[in-house]
Amino acid sequence: MKRFSSLKNGLPIAALALLGCAILNPLLKADEYNRKTVITINQPLEVPGVVLAPGTYVMRLFNSSSDRHIVQFMTEDQKQQLALTFAVAADRVRPTGRTVLTMYEGARGEPPAIRTWFYPGDVVGQEFLYPHKQAVRISERTNQNVPEVETGQAASAKEAAAAVVPAAEPAKSNESPGESVFIAKAEPAPPPAPAPIAAPEPQQPAAEQQSPAANNAQAPAEPPAATAADDTLPKTAGKGPLAALIGGLSFILAFCLRKMKGSRLL
Amino acid sequence: MLKTTWFLWTLGLLSVGYWVQLSVKAKWSQMRGARELERPGVSTMTHSPGDVVGRLEIPRLSVSTVVFEGADQDVLERGAGHLPGSALPGNRGNTVLAAHRDTFFRPLRGIRIGDVVKIHTPPKDSVYIVESARVVEPDEVDVLKPTREPALTLITCYPFRYIGPAPERFVVRAVLAR
Numbered sequence: 195m196k197r198f199s200s201l202k203n204g205l206p207i208a209a210l211a212l213l214g215c216a217i218l219n220p221l222l223k224a225d226e227y228n229r230k231t232v233i234t235i236n237q238p239l240e241v242p243g244v245v246l247a248p249g250t251y252v253m254r255l256f257n258s259s260s261d262r263h264i265v266q267f268m269t270e271d272q273k274q275q276l277a278l279t280f281a282v283a284a285d286r287v288r289p290t291g292r293t294v295l296t297m298y299e300g301a302r303g304e305p306p307a308i309r310t311w312f313y314p315g316d317v318v319g320q321e322f323l324y325p326h327k328q329a330v331r332i333s334e335r336t337n338q339n340v341p342e343v344e345t346g347q348a349a350s351a352k353e354a355a356a357a358v359v360p361a362a363e364p365a366k367s368n369e370s371p372g373e374s375v376f377i378a379k380a381e382p383a384p385p386p387a388p389a390p391i392a393a394p395e396p397q398q399p400a401a402e403q404q405s406p407a408a409n410n411a412q413a414p415a416e417p418p419a420a421t422a423a424d425d426t427l428p429k430t431a432g433k434g435p436l437a438a439l440i441g442g443l444s445f446i447l448a449f450c451l452r453k454m455k456g457s458r459l460l
Numbered sequence: 461m462l463k464t465t466w467f468l469w470t471l472g473l474l475s476v477g478y479w480v481q482l483s484v485k486a487k488w489s490q491m492r493g494a495r496e497l498e499r500p501g502v503s504t505m506t507h508s509p510g511d512v513v514g515r516l517e518i519p520r521l522s523v524s525t526v527v528f529e530g531a532d533q534d535v536l537e538r539g540a541g542h543l544p545g546s547a548l549p550g551n552r553g554n555t556v557l558a559a560h561r562d563t564f565f566r567p568l569r570g571i572r573i574g575d576v577v578k579i580h581t582p583p584k585d586s587v588y589i590v591e592s593a594r595v596v597e598p599d600e601v602d603v604l605k606p607t608r609e610p611a612l613t614l615i616t617c618y619p620f621r622y623i624g625p626a627p628e629r630f631v632v633r634a635v636l637a638r
Contacts, residue, residue, distance in 0.1 A: 326605070330545045333553055333606040340606060426598045428531040428543065430617040431625040432560035434482040439623055441475030448468035455461060 230254040240307035242279035281320035489538030493526030513542045514581035521567035549579040550586035554607040558615040565616035588612040588634035610636035
């Protein structure tokens with residue numbers, strides 16, 4: 195708490211970032227190739243496909259020489275993979291000496307969602323792609339565009355995940371097929387209540403966190419799960435005309451039968 | 461014979477009664493929604509299912525319907541529905557509205573590129589210009605994807621001449637007028 199206060203006083207911009215509790219403090223234990231970064235969070239953090247509970251995690255690039263935009267979220271001991279996510283290149287003008295993470299700010303007690311990740315010294319970072327359902331939800335509550343993972347990518351991520359998850363730690367859950375791959379140890383998509391933020395170490399969140407305007411979250415209640423996230427478009431056939439047709443036909447038939455009976459045809 | 465006749469009369473009465481009930485429900489909901497929109501200080505930023513979101517108007521087609529939050533059967537019997545999770549009218553992102561093709565969105569069969577679509581969400585009005593209309597399969601949910609710019613997507617069933625559940629969807633995409 196003390197740390198939080200001092201940060202607030204010292205860096206006004208931090209207010210915004212801190213709101214989103216993006217108080218991630220990546221401790222760099224860098225493996226230059228896989229960009230391994232240790233992050234400590236003390237409130238839930240939404241990453242593609244899963245919500246991470248407070249704790250320490252490792253994020254790193256997937257061991258792929260052909261695609262440098264696949265990011266793994268691992269437990270601290272790196273024995274279990276929590277999420278395997280796709281990203282696209284994100285650019286910045288000047289590299290910094292520290293890890294920078296930006297967030298889609300949470301609203302109404304919802305956890306922030308990770309947006310970009312820049313490794314120290316890199317001008318090209320990772321902008322995370324979210325599963326459709328999750329992207330829509332984050333987009334709605336933050337009023338920002340959230341890039342989505344494509345079905346093809348999700349499929350390859352699934353394959354990759356299957357290859358990577360250690361046998362000792364089976365996959366716990368999967369979201370709807372074809373969206374993205376995640377192996378969740380923490381709670382899946384529905385965001386838990388926020389907790390206070392832990393202040394980690396040498397991170398300077400304010401400097402390159404998102405601007406308050408960009409983070410301006412709208413006030414929405416939680417969108418019902420069974421809507422935009424459904425696999426089909428809304429059913430828009432009214433029952434009224436069908437009922438009227440059935441009713442009309444019934445009347446006509448009944449009338450005809452009555453007539454036929456009256457004329458002794460039946 | 462007598463039994464069949466009585467059965468048909470009963471079925472007819474029930475069916476027509478149901479249709480009348482749906483019509484009354486729609487009219488009543490529209491009136492109630494319109495009153496709510498006219499109430500001073502009303503906020504349309506609510507998201508609870510069934511809440512009034514705004515009023516959709518397409519002047520050239522004489523479409524004017526209250527938009528409610530949600531896209532389930534109950535909401536769509538009352539008016540147009542705003543798909544939860546999609547952007548609110550006038551905001552950045554994709555605003556998705558759905559309605560029955562045999563009631564509120566029936567005139568959409570006459571939509572043309574360039575038509576003006578207005579959405580009144582107190583205290584502001586948003587004006588969209590139709591840029592495309594196409595027929596898609598019900599599982600083509602790409603049309604729901606968030607967009608970078610403010611966009612409006614209207615969804616109804618297709619073909620329009622059908623009675624009962626139709627196999628396709630008619631999707632109109634409009635962009636916010638500058």
